[in-house]
Amino acid sequence: MNRELPVVAAEPVPRVASPSxxxxxxxxxxxxxxxxxxxRGTRIGAVLVPVTVVLFGLSKLLLHDADTSQAWLEAQARFRRFQSDAAEFGLPTNEAVGPRTFFEDPRYLMDPLSFADLRTLIGALAAAAVVFGIFxxxxxxxxxxxxxxxxxxxRRARLFGTRALLVGGVAAGATAVAGALLVPLLLLAAVSCGSTGGLDGSYWAALTSQYLRGIVLVALLALLGYALAMLVRGTSPALAIAFLYLASADRIFGGRGPRLAEYDMDGLVFAVLNEKPVVPLAESDCFAGPGCEAAHVDLTTADGFVGVLLYLGPVLLLALWRSTRTDIT
Incomplete structure (x- = not known):
C-alpha cells in the first residue's frame, strides 16, 4: 500500500552577502x-575618556579656594617688593599699579575659566581623534x-563613505559626551570654591557655541586621520605622514605675514574654539599698539573651519580616488 509522504515546507535560505x-x-x-x-584599544578609550574628564573636572575643586585672604596678603607683599625695587633701581612707576595688579584670584570663576577648560578638553580630544581615525x-x-x-x-565608494561617516560620528559623539560631563563639574567647582557671576544668556550662548563647534572640529580631524590611513593604506606610515603633514604647515605659512602664520593646525584649532569674536580693525577704535595688532591678526571661527577644510579636503579626495580607482592588494 502506497503512502503519501507529508509535504514539509522548505525553510527560506538566509540571504548571504556576495558580490552579486x-x-x-x-x-x-x-x-x-x-x-x-x-x-581593545577603542574599548579602553571608551572607559578612559569619561574617567579622565571626571578627574579633570574634579581637579578644579582641589586647585581653587574660595578664601581670598591669603591671596590678598601675597599680592600686598609682591606690591611692596615692587615698590622697593622701583625705588632702589630708579624704575618708573604708575599710579594705576597697586596690590590688585599682583592679585591672583584663587577662586574658580565660571566665567571666563570654563571657556579655557572646555577648549583644553576639546583640544586634547582633537589630537586623539586624529590617532583614532588613523587606526x-x-x-x-x-x-x-x-x-x-x-x-x-x-561598491567601494559606499564602503569608504560609510566608514568615514562612522569614524566622524563616533568621534563627535565622544566629544559631545565629554563636554556634557565636564560642564556640570565646572559648575560644581564654581559653586563650591568660586563664583557663578555673569552666567547670563550671553554666557550660555557662547559656551554652547564653543561646545558645538568643538564637536564638529573633532569629527573633521578624525576624518583627516582616517583619510590619511586610507590613502597610504597602513597605520604606521599614516602616523608618520600625519606628523609631517601637520608639522610642515609651520614652515609653509611661517614668515608669510602674521595672518598666514596662524594657519598651522594649532592656530586653526584655537580660532575654531575661541569664545571671543574677533573685531575687524576697520570697526575698532584701536589704531596702534600690540593689542590692535593681535585683534587684527587673530583668525575668526570661519577662518578656522576653512583652514581645517584646506587640510582635510585634498587628502580626503585623494583617499577616495585611490580607494575606488586602484586595485586593492
Whole structure:
C-alpha cells in the first residue's frame, strides 16, 4: 500500500552577502560600527575618556579656594617688593599699579575659566581623534581584511563613505559626551570654591557655541586621520605622514605675514574654539599698539573651519580616488 509522504515546507535560505548581492546599507552600517568599536584599544578609550574628564573636572575643586585672604596678603607683599625695587633701581612707576595688579584670584570663576577648560578638553580630544581615525582607517590594511570587505561590498565608494561617516560620528559623539560631563563639574567647582557671576544668556550662548563647534572640529580631524590611513593604506606610515603633514604647515605659512602664520593646525584649532569674536580693525577704535595688532591678526571661527577644510579636503579626495580607482592588494 502506497503512502503519501507529508509535504514539509522548505525553510527560506538566509540571504548571504556576495558580490552579486551586497549587503543593505543598514547591515553595512551595523557591521562596520561593530568593527570600529571592537578593537581593545577603542574599548579602553571608551572607559578612559569619561574617567579622565571626571578627574579633570574634579581637579578644579582641589586647585581653587574660595578664601581670598591669603591671596590678598601675597599680592600686598609682591606690591611692596615692587615698590622697593622701583625705588632702589630708579624704575618708573604708575599710579594705576597697586596690590590688585599682583592679585591672583584663587577662586574658580565660571566665567571666563570654563571657556579655557572646555577648549583644553576639546583640544586634547582633537589630537586623539586624529590617532583614532588613523587606526580606524589603517588597521584593516595591515591585516589584509580590506580585500575581504571589498569582495563583500564591491561598491567601494559606499564602503569608504560609510566608514568615514562612522569614524566622524563616533568621534563627535565622544566629544559631545565629554563636554556634557565636564560642564556640570565646572559648575560644581564654581559653586563650591568660586563664583557663578555673569552666567547670563550671553554666557550660555557662547559656551554652547564653543561646545558645538568643538564637536564638529573633532569629527573633521578624525576624518583627516582616517583619510590619511586610507590613502597610504597602513597605520604606521599614516602616523608618520600625519606628523609631517601637520608639522610642515609651520614652515609653509611661517614668515608669510602674521595672518598666514596662524594657519598651522594649532592656530586653526584655537580660532575654531575661541569664545571671543574677533573685531575687524576697520570697526575698532584701536589704531596702534600690540593689542590692535593681535585683534587684527587673530583668525575668526570661519577662518578656522576653512583652514581645517584646506587640510582635510585634498587628502580626503585623494583617499577616495585611490580607494575606488586602484586595485586593492
Amino acid at each position: 548581492h551586497p549587503p543593505s546599507w543598514r547591515r553595512l552600517v551595523a557591521a562596520e560600527l561593530h568593527r570600529l568599536l571592537a578593537p 580606524s582607517g589603517g588597521r584593516d590594511w595591515s591585516s589584509r581584511v580590506m580585500l575581504t570587505l571589498a569582495t563583500v561590498e564591491p
